[in-house]
Amino acid sequence: MTAKRTPFDELDRKIVAMLIENARASFAEIGTVVGLSATAVKRRVDRLRKDGVITGFRASVRPAALGWRTEAYIEVYCDSAAPPRRLAEVARKYPEIAAAMTVTGAADALLHVRATDVGHFEEVLERIRNEPFVRKTISYMVLSHLLPESPEAGASESAPGAYADGLPGDAAIML
Amino acid sequence: MTAKRTPFDELDRKIVAMLIENARASFAEIGTVVGLSATAVKRRVDRLRKDGVITGFRASVRPAALGWRTEAYIEVYCDSAAPPRRLAEVARKYPEIAAAMTVTGAADALLHVRATDVGHFEEVLERIRNEPFVRKTISYMVLSHLLPESPEAGASESAPGAYADGLPGDAAIML
């Protein structure tokens, strides 16, 4: 069966789903659930990593528990002359920027920013606004999360989503 | 020493930083780096989990590799009579909603949505707009990411941030 080299089959789906829920699950444990030997599971995991499906294994941390208590989204409007791509350099420079992307709509880009408090956020915002190609910004402070503060927050998180076995809310999985 | 029960010391900081980079690191490996025995490391990790600092260990997955190729943010405007809190129920119902939060500004809430394609997204948007208390929505499609598609995406992710050892871009850590 599967002589045609299936890129991503049902077994892979289950394995990925399990690793999203618990990245420290042993190969043997995964194997008993999906009906494979530990060795076979390892081979598949290695392949999934090599193919870029699984990009890493990381601990999920509650930002607030570590002092990151302020969160905001910033719409960035750039000079018509400067490409929003230049924001990538800025985003890499500031660790407070958890995500940066170009978007449709009036703004050129959207930044997801984390800071320890409002004072810290103001300082970060000031630095961004001082970038030469930034014309204007609009900030939206996050007041409270309506979902189990998942990965979106920046950390990957628990939250037993509900898309088959995998969960977009958790790890953006289709499965 | 440390009789006063330190909530989060330098050792914890290092351990968390290592686990964010690699959730599958062995306790012994962590121990040699931070200068502790494997047993001591395990005890601290157990404590960090119990205290809710570490919320889990998860595999990071590239959403596009699994078919989630469309991403958007949706501003939601609610009826003045209905509290945006009711969005929490909606958010839990739809696995496509990766994050939902109340925000400052004109909108009542901001949703982070993932879908397989534009057609899928349209369908999700339609369901959200049909919720009785939703008055209006404005969608911002994500065109491209300017950072290594980190956790923000929904999955927790790599992206070698640069805040001391921990990285907000990665796991929103203060450390």
Place this chain on the structure above:
DNA sequence: TTTGAAAGCACGGTGTC
């Protein structure tokens, strides 16, 4: 399948309150 490594657990030791 086999061999070395890691996890898990009970014990004993030490310093502070």
Place this chain on the structure above:
DNA sequence: GACACCGTGCTTTCAAA
């Protein structure tokens, strides 16, 4: 004495060839 923390030795389980 009552924690809270660490380390060692042992057994079971797992990973890697």
